[in-house]
Amino acid sequence: MKEFAYQRAEDVSGAVALLGADPDARFLGGGTNLVDLMKSGVERPGRLVDVRQLPLGAIESTPEGGLRIGATVTNSDLAAHPEVRRRYPLLTQAVLAGASGQLRNMATVGGNLLQRTRCGYFADVTKPCNKREPGTGCPALEGEHHNHAILGASEHCVATHPSDMGVALTALDAVVTYETADGPGELPLADFYLPVGDTPHRETALPPGALITGVTVPPAPVAARSRYRKVRERASYAFAIGSVAAALDVSDGVVREVRLAFGAVASRPWRARAAERTLTGAPAEAENFAAAADAELAAARPLRDNAYKVTLMRNLVVAVLTELAEEAAR
Incomplete structure (x- = not known):
């Protein structure tokens, strides 16, 4: 690891000034x-400005x-907060689906949104990577890419964003x-990435x-009936291979409002606008849920080894929305 300086910020303006005075911080x-990332050599800052003690740890x-959620609120505190659980259950579920309890106790809301991809080529400094070193190439295109993007990628990068929290917040129209x-x-999360x-x-x-x-x-009254569902390759402490944040409001069997966002399929949390438009005003039935998923996934451009994600996401959308519709009908 590169040697670095450490300094604790006393207030927000001081933190900003410290970073402004040192472009390597x-x-x-x-x-x-x-x-x-510092241990692996991907990140090599010359100075760390510790912001953990800033007065940004409240949920109000x-x-x-x-709700306003401070940037230094831990993931554990966010998931356990009674108003988050009551108003936005998909957000609590998304946070609890991410990492281990020990990591959630340390990780912060601000840091979660800024976490970087887990693409193996990005994390390995002996390999080329356009995200790490612009212009060097993207070996994932022809290499190992079974967990890479199917939506919104380019020939320059097919990595996915790892945040679970970010997917839920995208569905909730959160503002950073x-x-x-x-x-x-401020930036709407839709424009943040x-x-x-x-x-x-x-x-x-x-x-x-x-x-x-x-x-x-x-x-978001629609979020009172909401869910986050994550599919991964092992039962715990694994990043998603596909996830859905969904909220559904059904009246007389018809979808009055729906929110959908996908995770692990793009370089950023993916708001499923086409699916939402297709479903709004339609009967809350499985065939319409499938049609909405198909409308969104029509833009998918899978690689050699990740086409399974198209089927996975379609099935995931249908399953989660069906569960929410059945709850609404009770």
Whole structure:
């Protein structure tokens, strides 16, 4: 590991100033992703600015009826919060599906959104990788890619985003707030992650030196009946090979509102807008759930060894929405 300096930030403006004064610095929250990448040599910061003690650890109701979640809230505290469990059960389920209990105790909300892909080529500094070193190529295209992207990828990168929390927050239309030297700003999560295109090393739309201060989740009555379902290759402590965050409002057997987001199929959490449009106003029946999934997955461009994800995601959408519809009918 490269030798680095360490400094603890005393307040938000001080943290931003510390990073602005040192272009080789990085913010440190729980460190559950960053430190691993430092050990492997993928990340080589010269200074770590510890933001864990900043006053960003609260979960509070907003005047509009949503929740504001501070950036240093741990994943464990987020999942256990009674208002999160009551208003947004899919968010609690998504957080609990990620990592181990020990890691959830350390990992923070802000850091979770910024975690980087688990693509083996990205993590191995002896291999080329456009995300790690622009212009070197993407060996996953012809190499090991069974868990790589089927939506929104390009010839420059086919890696997937690993966050479970981010998938749920995408379905909930969450907004990321941040602080820069020029003042505060915000980004809807739908715009937070950049399309992979020909610049896979540019992952978010955050301004340079920005510190995430929190996430605001707007009120979403539809989320009262919601679910996060994750498929993985082993029962615990594994990243998804496919996941769905879903919320469903059914009235008189007809879908009044639906939210859908996919995980582990693209370089960012994937909001299934085509599926939502197809399903809204249709009878809440399995054949319509399948048609909605097909409408979204029509854009899929699977590689040699990951076409199974198209079938997996279709079946996952149908299963989760059927469960939610049956609950609504009780």
